[in-house]
Amino acid sequence: MNNPFIRLEEVSKSFGLLTVVEGLNLEIGKGEFISLLGPSGSGKTTILMMLAGFENPTSGAIWAGGKRIDSLPPHRRNMGVVFQNYALFPHMTVSQNVAFPLKMRSLPRAEVKERVGKALDMVQLGSLAERRPSQLSGGQQQRVALARALIFEPEVVLMDEPLGALDKQLREQMQLDIRDLHRRLKLTIVFVTHDQSEALTMSDRIAIFNRGKIEQIGKPSDIYDHPSTQFVAEFIGETNLVWGTVKSMEGGTARVQLPAGQQVLVETATDLGPNSKVCLSIRPERIKVGRREAAGNNITAAVSDIVYHGDHLRLIARSDGQSLIIKTDRSQPTLSIGDEVQLSFLSSDCWVVRP
Amino acid sequence: MSVLRFSKLIFGSATVFFLIAPLIAILPLAFTDSVFLNYPIPAYSTRWFVELFTAGVWQRSIINSLIIGCGTTVLATFLGTVGALGLRDKQLSLVLTTIKTVFLLPMVVPAVVLGVGMQLMFARYALTNTYLGVIIAHTVVAVPFVVVNVLAVLQGIDRRLEQAAASLGAAPVTVLKQVTLPLALPGIVSGAVFAFATSLDEVVLTLFVAGPNQRTLARQMFSTIRENISPAIAAAAFVFIVGTVLIAIVVNFSRGTKRAKEVR
Known part of the structure; x- marks a missing residue:
């Protein structure tokens, strides 16, 4: 890939004797929607955690925007993270949750207010700004989590099975919504999932993981029509x-x-x-x-x-x-x-x- | 089945009675008119409450209890919370497991043993017969309660909330101030209440390390019952119990409304 935005170079991660990710090389382009797909325990979430800075690679290097980031603490990486359980702050209202990243960046109060309003409108939650997260449905909480992860215009958005806890209908709606946001805001998204149909509908590229290694990487149609291994053929479709x-x-x-x-x-x-x-x-x-x-x-x-x-x-x-x-x-x-x-x-x- | 339920009821009531009978026995005596601490009560009056709040020794001991109780609460809550933050991982290394055990040890070590040791040690650092000495002694036995309460809350906090805060740009200190501590507040508050209550009724350590100037209410009750059995003791006990129940109600109420808010 010419000039990749994120580059993982021979990245390995072990916990004690257990090697979760082994010698991984991966390049992600700016504005790309890439899915990391694999069964549980295949190392895909660990890679996301290393990109976010919650885990440090045992060996190897991670580059983003031309800078080496694998020793940067999470709060200086400027990456939005959306968790499966949303991880909304239960002691803050919806608007306080969404304002949090802007407050961390010490923006003037008027600007914070204006941008929070816009972000909540973007996810159609303007009317629920003063509610607590526990008063919202799963889908609404997910929208708040999205607004919070996008409001500070991060360079990369990392999503860890963000739709896993939603029911089927809502999940399909959210898939379309996220794809739409990706296109409109020209986001770079790394999306971890174990749901193959989700990966097929949403991604520009899919990386299939098995036992800490990439089994195959490519466009959804390539992977579906031309699986390179038995594992991929059985896992996708x-x-x-x-x-x-x-x-x-x-x-x-x-x-x-x-x-x-x-x-x-x-x-x-x-x-x-x-x-x-x-x-x-x-x-x-x-x-x-x-x-x-x-x-x-x-x-x-x-x-x-x-x-x-x-x-x-x-x-x-x-x-x-x-x-x-x-x-x-x-x-x-x-x-x-x-x-x-x-x-x-x-x-x-x-x-x-x-x- | 009804036999089982019936015997459960009987056994439960008997246990509750056993626990609160001494309290029920002492409370009416606070309102006696007599100078003796016994039944029957000839006439009712509040003279012993007046005595409690006006007599020099009683007044002094109430103020001492408040000073030492507040000092202990602040110190124990701070130390216990910091300790719990360091020990919150569910899987601790051998060193941390040992430290955790040491933190909780004062709960099981006999107070007499602690008292002897403290008196010897405090004498070397000129801490005997000082407020600071008593506060430190009380803090040692109060810290475990704070650690236990705060740990319980911390272990219930989803680490991903803190990870989320960090990814949104919060430095570690900010994560602690904005996310971890606010979420741990209920545990910190109940830890503080336990610390205050522990200090209030601590007698054994006080006997060893406190001088005449640091005589606490509990200590004063203890010596009064040996010297001149005055119904002022009952009045003091009444104040103790009512105060404790009030604190418990306030804590429970503040937690209750918080939960109700979240559900709504």
Whole structure:
């Protein structure tokens, strides 16, 4: 990346014998919305804590805006932090909470008042300024936390699972609100989450963490369509993983033999040697019911279960000992359990992942 | 089930009676007209209260108790709060665990042992028979109550509140003043009340380190009951109990309204 705004260089963090983050390199551009996504214990929150200054790296360096910041105390880093439990000061009113960072910067009282008013209007909470945090709903508290983290115009906003405690509907609304704020205020946001759909909808880039390391980093569509490892393929969305042996390779297309003897065509950029074992990821929505000669891959399978999901149907089908999940729309001719179906998918819909 | 509930009720009432019977026994005697501290009460009057607030020795001892009580409260609350701030982590190192134990030790060490030690030590530093000496002695036994109360509140404070304050630009001292201490205030207040109450009824240490000029109310009651059993003791006890109950009510009330405000 040309001229990254934040740069983590070989950053490691251990607590005693436990290494939580290991040799991490990460660059974040100005104005970027990056999500750190991973299961709990994967080190993503620790990275956020190190960016905020609540934890010090065991080794490595952190740079922001051209300055090395890893030994700066949190109050001199100028980063807004939004916590999962909001961390609003319970002994202050909403407006006192939002005014706090401005008071710390000793701004004149009139300016503080004006900016607090504006910030509360921005999150549509102007009428609740004199309430205590405990008198607000979860969503309202989250808006106060946002206003408080944004009012001092920090260079970076760090968010630690900020929507984790909200119910589904409110969460989706807040996702759109935060994305909108990001675009309007040109914020640089580092967003920690374990919710893959949240990361997919909101981010410019996603970094997938596993055991203290970045497994893959890239645009949401890249990560979804071209997961580099089995872990990423399974963590982001749903997928069918199929193991096979490469039979032949010509011009970017490999012929892979599945354990039961069927052969499928796989498009791949990497050169796969004959007889090498590969793992394929095929997304459930890419598999179509019905024979398509042009598709390249046609297999026969038996329906073993049909699950109704309202907007779509989910078929579980077995083909030569291999179980496949197929996501299909409801305009399918009626199928029933035990029926034999033809399934087809493109060679470009099979993606080789590293185990 | 009703048998169980019934026996619970009986046992509970008996325990409560056992605890407050001595108080009930002494209180009416404060209003006796007689010069003897015993029943039956021939006639009721407030002469012993007048005695308590006008007689030189009693007056002096009340003022002494207030001076020493306030001094102890201030010193113990400050030291106990600072100590609790240093010991608030849930997982302490070996050194800090030892220090915490030392802080709480005066709660279990017999006062007589402390008293002997203090008298020997204070004599070396010319602190015997001084107000400061008594205040220090009382502070030693009052600090554990402050530490326990403040620690309980501090451990309930979410560290993320302090992290949030720091990220918003507050230096460590500001975080302490604006976030930690205001949130710990209920614990500090009840610690202070405990410290004051401890000082008020501390007799053993006072016997060892105080001189005739630092005679406290409790000490005065103790010697009066041995020399001339005057009903002024009952009047003093009455003042003690009413004062304690009032403080308890005020503390409870201030906490109650705070909670009510937050809920609303």
